[in-house]
Amino acid sequence: MVKESSVPEVVILRLPLYIRALSQMSAEGKTVISSKSLGSRLQITPAQIRKDLSYFGRFGKQGRGYTVDSLIETLTNILGLDRRWNSCVVGVGRLGKAIINYPGFVPEGFKIISAFDNDVNKIGQSVNDIKILPMNMIRSTVEKHDIKIAILAVPATSAQNVITELVDTDIKAILNYAPIAPKVPPTLILRNIDPVLSLQSMTYYLQ
Amino acid sequence: MVKESSVPEVVILRLPLYIRALSQMSAEGKTVISSKSLGSRLQITPAQIRKDLSYFGRFGKQGRGYTVDSLIETLTNILGLDRRWNSCVVGVGRLGKAIINYPGFVPEGFKIISAFDNDVNKIGQSVNDIKILPMNMIRSTVEKHDIKIAILAVPATSAQNVITELVDTDIKAILNYAPIAPKVPPTLILRNIDPVLSLQSMTYYLQ
Numbered sequence: 001m002v003k004e005s006s007v008p009e010v011v012i013l014r015l016p017l018y019i020r021a022l023s024q025m026s027a028e029g030k031t032v033i034s035s036k037s038l039g040s041r042l043q044i045t046p047a048q049i050r051k052d053l054s055y056f057g058r059f060g061k062q063g064r065g066y067t068v069d070s071l072i073e074t075l076t077n078i079l080g081l082d083r084r085w086n087s088c089v090v091g092v093g094r095l096g097k098a099i100i101n102y103p104g105f106v107p108e109g110f111k112i113i114s115a116f117d118n119d120v121n122k123i124g125q126s127v128n129d130i131k132i133l134p135m136n137m138i139r140s141t142v143e144k145h146d147i148k149i150a151i152l153a154v155p156a157t158s159a160q161n162v163i164t165e166l167v168d169t170d171i172k173a174i175l176n177y178a179p180i181a182p183k184v185p186p187t188l189i190l191r192n193i194d195p196v197l198s199l200q201s202m203t204y205y206l207q
Numbered sequence: 208m209v210k211e212s213s214v215p216e217v218v219i220l221r222l223p224l225y226i227r228a229l230s231q232m233s234a235e236g237k238t239v240i241s242s243k244s245l246g247s248r249l250q251i252t253p254a255q256i257r258k259d260l261s262y263f264g265r266f267g268k269q270g271r272g273y274t275v276d277s278l279i280e281t282l283t284n285i286l287g288l289d290r291r292w293n294s295c296v297v298g299v300g301r302l303g304k305a306i307i308n309y310p311g312f313v314p315e316g317f318k319i320i321s322a323f324d325n326d327v328n329k330i331g332q333s334v335n336d337i338k339i340l341p342m343n344m345i346r347s348t349v350e351k352h353d354i355k356i357a358i359l360a361v362p363a364t365s366a367q368n369v370i371t372e373l374v375d376t377d378i379k380a381i382l383n384y385a386p387i388a389p390k391v392p393p394t395l396i397l398r399n400i401d402p403v404l405s406l407q408s409m410t411y412y413l414q
Binding site for chain 2: 012016017019020021029042078079080081085087090094095097098099101102104106108110121146147151156171172173175179181182189191193195197198199200201202203204205207
C-alpha cells in the first residue's frame with residue numbers, strides 16, 4: 001500500500017525543488033542561507049518556504065537561517081531519496097529510448113532496470129544494455145528486481161490499459177509521458193509529464 | 208514584452224487541465240456539469256474550481272452547473288489557444304528528435320517549424336521534414352516564421368547559455384527539458400519539464 005500522509009501533496013511537490021536549489025547553493029560554497037535567499041532563487045515567498053518546512057519539524061534558528069547541508073540531508077531522508085529506486089520503462093519507441101538513455105536518472109538514485117514493449121519486432125533487442133521484454137513478463141520481472149516505479153512512454157491510446165495491467169504488480173508509482181490524465185486507484189501514485197499542458201499555460205502570457 | 212497578469216500563476220497552470228477534462232466530458236456526451244463532477248475528475252475541490260474560474264467572470268448558474276462547450280470555448284480564448292503557435296526545438300539529440308516527432312503538439316495548436324543544433328554533423332539533416340539549422344540562425348529564423356516558443360532539449364550544461372542567446376530573439380516562452388532550473392529575465396516565460404522532480408515527489412509515498 002502507498003503511504004498515507006497528512007502533508008499536503010503540493011508541499012511534497014515542492015521539496016525536490018528545495019533540495020535542488022540548496023544543492024546548487026552548497027556547490028557555490030554557501031553553508032547557511034535564509035528562507036529569503038532560498039525563496040528568491042525559487043520565486044517562492046519566504047513565508048511559504050517556512051510553512052512548508054514546518055510540517056517536518058523545526059529547521060534553522062530565528063534570524064540565523066538554515067544550515068544548507070543539514071537541510072539537504074533532512075529533506076533527502078524525508079523524501080526517501082537516501083536509497084536507490086529501481087524503475088522500468090514501458091513502451092520503447094523514440095521517447096522510451098530517449099528515457100532509457102537519459103543520463104539524469106542514475107545520479108539521483110533512479111535506475112532503469114527493465115524495459116517492456118508489446119511489439120514483437122522490438123522484443124529481444126537491447127537499448128543501453130537493457131533488453132526489451134514482452135509485456136506479459138512485467139509482473140514477474142518487477143517482483144524479481146524490486147521495481148516500484150514504472151515510466152510510461154506508450155501512446156495515449158494504450159496508457160489506460162497499461163496502467164490497468166500495472167495495478168496487479170508490485171509497481172506503486174507511475175511517471176506517465178502519454179498526453180492523457182489516466183485514472184489510477186488510490187494504491188498507485190501518478191505523475192503526468194505533459195509538454196502540452198506546460199505549453200498551454202504559457203500562451204496566456206504571450207497574447 | 209510578456210503580458211502582466213493579476214491572476215495567480217497557479218490558476219493559469221490549472222486552466223489547461225480544466226479544458227482537457229471538459230473536452231473528455233464533452234466527448235462523453237455531457238452538456239452541463241457541476242463543479243463537483245469536474246473536481247472529482249481532476250481531484251480538485253469544487254470550491255477551488257469555482258474560485259479559479261471567478262477570476263475570469265461569472266460562469267454557470269447557481270445550482271445549474273456549467274455548460275461544457277461554452278466553458279471550453281471561454282477557457283480556450285482566455286489562454287490564447289484559439290490560434291496556432293509556431294515553435295522551434297533547440298538541441299536535436301535523441302530527446303529533441305522524439306519531441307519533433309511527437310504527434311501530440313499539432314492537434315493542440317503547437318507547430319514545430321524549425322530545429323537548431325550546434326553539432327556540424329547534424330546541421331543540414333532533417334527530422335520529420337524539418338531541417339536542422341545552425342544556432343546562429345535562430346534569431347533570423349524565429350523572426351521570419353513568427354516563432355514565439357522554443358522547446359529546449361539541450362544538455363543541462365548548455366541550457367543556461369542557450370537561454371541567454373534566446374533573450375535577444377523574438378522567443379518569449381521556453382519549455383525546458385534540461386534537468387536544471389535556469390534563470391530567465393522577466394521578459395521570458397519558462398516551464399521546466401523535469402522527470403527527476405516528478406520521480407522525487409513520488410518516493411515520499413513509497414517508503
